[in-house]
Amino acid sequence: MDTRQMAWFVALGETLHFGRAAERVHMSQPAFSRRIAELERDLGARLVERDSRNVSLTPAGARFLFDAREVLARFEAACRDARLVALGEKGELRLGFMMHAAHRLVPRLAGLYAERRPAVRLILEETTPAEIEVRMRRGELDAAVTFLGRPDPALEALPLLRDRLRLAAPEGHPLAGRERIRPADLAGEALIAAPASTAAPLREAIEGWCAGLSTPPRFAYEPRLQQTILRLVAAGLGVALVPGSICDDRIPGVASVALEAAPQLDVVLLVARAGANPAVAPLVELAADFRGG
Amino acid sequence: MDTRQMAWFVALGETLHFGRAAERVHMSQPAFSRRIAELERDLGARLVERDSRNVSLTPAGARFLFDAREVLARFEAACRDARLVALGEKGELRLGFMMHAAHRLVPRLAGLYAERRPAVRLILEETTPAEIEVRMRRGELDAAVTFLGRPDPALEALPLLRDRLRLAAPEGHPLAGRERIRPADLAGEALIAAPASTAAPLREAIEGWCAGLSTPPRFAYEPRLQQTILRLVAAGLGVALVPGSICDDRIPGVASVALEAAPQLDVVLLVARAGANPAVAPLVELAADFRGG
DNA sequence: CGATATCAATGCACGGAGCGCATCGAATGG
DNA sequence: CCATTCGATGCGCTCCGTGCATTGATATCG
Numbered sequence: 001m002d003t004r005q006m007a008w009f010v011a012l013g014e015t016l017h018f019g020r021a022a023e024r025v026h027m028s029q030p031a032f033s034r035r036i037a038e039l040e041r042d043l044g045a046r047l048v049e050r051d052s053r054n055v056s057l058t059p060a061g062a063r064f065l066f067d068a069r070e071v072l073a074r075f076e077a078a079c080r081d082a083r084l085v086a087l088g089e090k091g092e093l094r095l096g097f098m099m100h101a102a103h104r105l106v107p108r109l110a111g112l113y114a115e116r117r118p119a120v121r122l123i124l125e126e127t128t129p130a131e132i133e134v135r136m137r138r139g140e141l142d143a144a145v146t147f148l149g150r151p152d153p154a155l156e157a158l159p160l161l162r163d164r165l166r167l168a169a170p171e172g173h174p175l176a177g178r179e180r181i182r183p184a185d186l187a188g189e190a191l192i193a194a195p196a197s198t199a200a201p202l203r204e205a206i207e208g209w210c211a212g213l214s215t216p217p218r219f220a221y222e223p224r225l226q227q228t229i230l231r232l233v234a235a236g237l238g239v240a241l242v243p244g245s246i247c248d249d250r251i252p253g254v255a256s257v258a259l260e261a262a263p264q265l266d267v268v269l270l271v272a273r274a275g276a277n278p279a280v281a282p283l284v285e286l287a288a289d290f291r292g293g
Numbered sequence: 294m295d296t297r298q299m300a301w302f303v304a305l306g307e308t309l310h311f312g313r314a315a316e317r318v319h320m321s322q323p324a325f326s327r328r329i330a331e332l333e334r335d336l337g338a339r340l341v342e343r344d345s346r347n348v349s350l351t352p353a354g355a356r357f358l359f360d361a362r363e364v365l366a367r368f369e370a371a372c373r374d375a376r377l378v379a380l381g382e383k384g385e386l387r388l389g390f391m392m393h394a395a396h397r398l399v400p401r402l403a404g405l406y407a408e409r410r411p412a413v414r415l416i417l418e419e420t421t422p423a424e425i426e427v428r429m430r431r432g433e434l435d436a437a438v439t440f441l442g443r444p445d446p447a448l449e450a451l452p453l454l455r456d457r458l459r460l461a462a463p464e465g466h467p468l469a470g471r472e473r474i475r476p477a478d479l480a481g482e483a484l485i486a487a488p489a490s491t492a493a494p495l496r497e498a499i500e501g502w503c504a505g506l507s508t509p510p511r512f513a514y515e516p517r518l519q520q521t522i523l524r525l526v527a528a529g530l531g532v533a534l535v536p537g538s539i540c541d542d543r544i545p546g547v548a549s550v551a552l553e554a555a556p557q558l559d560v561v562l563l564v565a566r567a568g569a570n571p572a573v574a575p576l577v578e579l580a581a582d583f584r585g586g
Numbered sequence: 587c588g589a590t591a592t593c594a595a596t597g598c599a600c601g602g603a604g605c606g607c608a609t610c611g612a613a614t615g616g
Numbered sequence: 617c618c619a620t621t622c623g624a625t626g627c628g629c630t631c632c633g634t635g636c637a638t639t640g641a642t643a644t645c646g
Contacts, residue, residue, distance in 0.1 A: 001372065002295035018623055028606050033623060035604085043372055045379030049569075050623065053613055059570045060379035067371035074367060078360035079294065079336055086338030086353035276342075277352045311594055321635050326594060328633085343594065346642055589646085596639070603632080610625070616618095 003075050005039045006068040009047065012036060013065035016048075016055045088278030090119040095283070096132045096144035097124065098199065099226045100243050101267060105145055105160060109286060116282045128224060129199040136270055142277040147201035148266035157268040158287040163243040164262040165205060168229075168254050170236045176255035183212050183260075190220035190238035198224045205263040206241045230254055243267075296368050298332045299361040302340065305329060306358035309341075309348045381571030383412040388576070389425045389437035390417065391492065392519045393536050394560060398438055398453060402579060409575045421517060422492040429563055435570040440494035441559035450561040451580040456536040457555040458498060461522075461547050463529045469548035476505050476553075483513035483531035491517045498556040499534045523547055536560075 011021040012032075022032030040047050047061035057065060084090035093113075097106045110122055125141065132144040136155055148157055169176040175185060196203040210217045220238045223229055229240050234253035243265055247256035269287040271280050304314040305325075315325030333340050340354035350358060377383035386406075390399045403415055418434065425437040429448055441450050462469040468478060484503075489496040503510045513531045516522055522533050527546035536558055540549035562580040564573050 002297045003368065004295045006368075006371075019621090029622085030607085030624075031605055033625090037624085043375050043379075045376050047375070051613085053622075055623085058379070059384050059572070060375045063378045063384060064371060064375040067367075067374060071364065071367050071371050074360075074364050075296065075299075078299075078357060078364050081360060082336050082340070082353045082357040083338050085356045086336075086351070091352050091356060279352070312592090320633095322593085323595075323636080324634050326596090330595085344642085346593075348594085587646105589644100591644075592642085594639105594641090597637085599634105599636095601632105601634080603630105605628105605630080607628095608626085610623105612622090612624100614619100614621080616620100 001039075001042045003072060005035065005042075006072055008032065008035050009039055009061075010065060010068050010072065012048065012055070013057060013061065013068075016057075018050075018055065084119070086278060088120070088281050089117065091277070091279055092121045092123055093117075093277060093279040093283070094123045094125060094140065094142045096127050096135060096141040096146070098129050098132065098146050099126060100147075100163075100246060101145040102126055103249065104245065105267065109145070109283070109290075112286050113283055116286070117279060120279045128194075129201065130197055132270065136272065139272070139276060142272070143280050143283055144270045145267065146270055147199060148268045149201050154273055156271050156273045157266075158271070158284060158291075160267045160269055160287055160290055161245070163245050163265045163267055165209065165241045165259055165265065166244045166247055166262070167239060167257040167259060168233045168242050168247065169239040169257060170233055171253050171255050173236075173239065173255070175239065175257060178257050180258045180260055183210050186210060186217050186239070187213060187215060189217065191217045192221045192223070192229050192232050192238040192240040193219055194224055194226070194229065195222045201265060202243070205265055209241065209259065209261075209263050294332075294335045296365060298328065298335075299365055301325065301328050302332055302354075303358060303361050303365065305341065305348070306350060306354065306361075309350075311343075311348065377412070379571060381413070381574050382410065384570075384572055385414045385416055386410075386570060386572040386576070387416045387418060387433065387435045389420050389428060389434040389439070391422050391425065391439050392419060393440075393456075393539060394438040395419055396542070397538065398560065402438070402576070402583070405579050405582075406576055409579070410572060413572045421487075422494065423490055425563065429565070432565070432569060435565070436573050436576055437563045439561065439563055440492060441561045442494050447566055449564050449566045450559075451564070451577060451584075453560045453562055453580055453583055454538070456538050456558045456560055458502065458534045458552055458558065459537045459540055459555070460532060460550040460552060461526045461535050461540065461544075462532045462550060463526055464546050464548050466529075466532065466548070468532065468550060471550050473551045473553055476503050479503060479510050479532070480506060480508060482510065484510045485514045485516070485522050485525050485531040485533040486512055487517055487519070487522065488515045494558060495536070498558055502534065502552065502554075502556050 008025055011024045012018065015021045015024065018033055019029045022029040025032070036048070045060045046058050047064055049056045049058055081090060106124065110124065113122060127135070129146045129149065132141065132146045133149060135141045136144055145160065151157070167175060167181055175181055193203060193206050221232055223232065226242065226246060229242065230246070230251050232238060233240050234251060269283065271284060301314070301318055304317045305311065308314045308317065311326055312322045315322045318325070329341070338353045339351055340357055342349045342351055374383060399417065403417065406415060422439045422442065425434065425439045426442060428434045429437055438453065444450070460468060460474055468474055486496060486499050514525055516525065519535065519539060522535065523539070523544050525531060526533050527544060562576065564577060
């Protein structure tokens, strides 16, 4: 028993005429009669009353006609939606992103994406670069905005922007008034930075810049979120090296200072190379435009 | 494209294994592989990613799996419901009835019917005996409670109860105090009765009883509803000959008097002889019980 | 690193489901 | 009373869908 039988019966229910219904479904009348009889046999219920002059629906037939229309509509919709999802026109797109990107990058991306694919539900998951790596590999994310990390053959990294590290210091701190600082200026300072297990590329950039120091910097606090780091700086608990874009909006109580030979961090859009979710395609295009603009 | 393909795909989606899915739907693995490939071809979308070691759903496949489950469930429900309607276990039953029956008969019937067929929606349509005849013949009603009228080969009449005509007169009226009256007592009285076009059997019974009078009775008012008739009587506008059961509940201002050789009216359950709606069967049984009790 | 096992895809031949054509039987209308 | 209409049935044929055998690719283990 299948939906074709339903479609045949709907044709019959609408015409109440075997010949015309058969014609509508591109079948000969005898074949059509047999299919309807077969449907009734399978169902174990008489659906039409035929007295060789006119055809009428039984109560069961009327009910089945009504239900069949709905089932067929949903069937068609399911097939259409599968196609749309395959084309990336509909469905879901899980976009992971690190907190740094939440300020400007992700909102802009999300807005532009929604214009191109209004029917795709964009699921935003804020997390950390380390988590992103794991979840991308497991296929739990379709794409992610993160720092460029170790190259992965299965993942493609599309550059979005390049960020320079800056110093974030409490207002009134001796370094806060400087035009530009060198690694040596950090001697004895309490540093605040996320641990490598949260954002390896960022941590490596920080430690790399400090590598020249005779006494290695002291990491006083290691919270995971950039938000927290800046709050701790504002509270005067230490200084931090942070991506410059973070300092775009002034945080009360925090001053930002340029670094000499500031390390650069690439913020990239990470997508699976073997395109799992077709809905990522417009996001990739967006990344290219983004780079240009 | 039909629901069998959906069922096959659901098996695959749940096992993620061609061999086991094929087994579940009683098919060999090669045939199953082909059916899935065909489904993907018809849909124009890849539903599963197979890398010859394990099978995984694409986004389109996941969506289709979800939708397919729903479509299949509704499909099954539609088939099941058609069967139930054919068995009279579910669906609708349109029961017409004349106003006279609204007082006690129909509420009791409806209550007992609902106990036997809780899934059948009983649609009650109050109307007149004349209207009932027409609508039964057109198949717009499945059954009706009405006076026994002219026998119709297509309709079966099952006796429910037998009602004697009584006189309804305004309190204080000369006839109101009588024990029993004869047709001659009505001479000169203003009669109130529904027209023959509304309830032929009732009207005929009334006119038949009055047939012996030298001067035929004067029909002062001819409203269609029994309710109206009794109100007019209460207002002192005339007297009426009404089915006795109507007088069961006392109407303020109306007295009822027995008739000599009172005509009897059969109240019957009318059903189509060629049982159109299977849901009437328990109603027919009910009518038999009713006659007994 | 090679042998083995597992699993989906493909080649091939067969059987039957489903089709169209011709026809029948019943009912209707001129 | 014959012509027409319409659904059901008989019959032969075609091709779709099946199972069996096999291939090709890939992971697992000695």
